[in-house]
Amino acid sequence: MTSFEAMAADARAAADRRASRVPLARLRESSRLVPGAISALPSLRTDDRAVTVIAEVKRSTATFADLSGVGDPGMLACFYAAGGAASVSVVTGPSSTRGSLKDLDAVRAAVDLPVLANDLVVTPYQVHEARAHGADLLMLDARLEALVLEGLIERVHSLGMSAVVRARTRRDALIAVEAGARIIAIDTRDPDTLAVDCGLFDQVTDVLPAQVVRIAAGGVRGPHDVMSFARCGADVVLVGEAIIRSTDPQQFVAELVAAGAHPALIPSAHREVL
Numbered sequence: 001m002t003s004f005e006a007m008a009a010d011a012r013a014a015a016d017r018r019a020s021r022v023p024l025a026r027l028r029e030s031s032r033l034v035p036g037a038i039s040a041l042p043s044l045r046t047d048d049r050a051v052t053v054i055a056e057v058k059r060s061t062a063t064f065a066d067l068s069g070v071g072d073p074g075m076l077a078c079f080y081a082a083g084g085a086a087s088v089s090v091v092t093g094p095s096s097t098r099g100s101l102k103d104l105d106a107v108r109a110a111v112d113l114p115v116l117a118n119d120l121v122v123t124p125y126q127v128h129e130a131r132a133h134g135a136d137l138l139m140l141d142a143r144l145e146a147l148v149l150e151g152l153i154e155r156v157h158s159l160g161m162s163a164v165v166r167a168r169t170r171r172d173a174l175i176a177v178e179a180g181a182r183i184i185a186i187d188t189r190d191p192d193t194l195a196v197d198c199g200l201f202d203q204v205t206d207v208l209p210a211q212v213v214r215i216a217a218g219g220v221r222g223p224h225d226v227m228s229f230a231r232c233g234a235d236v237v238l239v240g241e242a243i244i245r246s247t248d249p250q251q252f253v254a255e256l257v258a259a260g261a262h263p264a265l266i267p268s269a270h271r272e273v274l
Contacts, residue, residue, distance in 0.1 A: 051260035052086035056240030074110035083253025108134030142172035223259035
């Protein structure tokens with residue numbers, strides 16, 4: 001398994017190559033010309049459902065299975081929106097995940113939902129890049145150096161976007177909160193074995209303040225898992241591979257959304273709303 005430090009170095013090198021072609025000053029100008037970022041919080045945590053759904057467009061899985069033949073990202077996003085997704089996530093990492101900013105452009109043009117750019121972000125350049133391509137939320141990683149993470153969160157928020165910080169441990173979660181994170185995605189997949197352990201969600205969220213939006217990222221295979229995460233206190237589930245592998249993405253998303261709004265779960269959702 002590639003170390004986080006190696007992945008971060010690759011991401012930084014790739015961003016530097018893009019910066020040599022499109023300087024930061026040009027990106028900043030582009031970001032001023034795109035419509036303002038959509039506020040995602042009202043969509044992610046609502047009074048009428050226990051859990052909302054972020055549906056993801058991706059071209060490979062955590063186990064590196066190739067999903068590149070799934071179809072047009074914009075069309076998939078339209079299916080997700082029609083199914084009731086609260087947001088669409090787009091994997092934009094250009095290396096092993098086979099994502100691209102073109103996928104982000106296609107999704108942004110196709111839907112009016114908040115769009116999450118999901119990449120390994122290590123430089124301010126990538127923050128401006130995501131905003132210039134229409135992102136409303138940006139995924140960050142709690143494994144970054146604390147001061148770097150804090151600076152990136154501040155940069156994301158200053159551009160009107162919402163930072164989503166991925167955490168794998170209780171320590172990650174505490175670092176993210178200290179750095180200013182308001183939305184935390186708990187990765188339930190072990191980074192070494194790639195096995196999913198839904199129990200990690202309980203362990204990590206135990207240290208989070210009530211006002212932090214909790215996203216369960218990974219491990220959702222169907223409506224039953226949505227309801228399980230809701231009972232564990234999730235506000236949102238982020239689902240990618242299961243949707244893309246389904247025979248009818250729109251219907252699959254609709255089933256996940258319906259599970260998140262099940263009447264039996266609503267009382268557990270009455271936490272403080274941002």
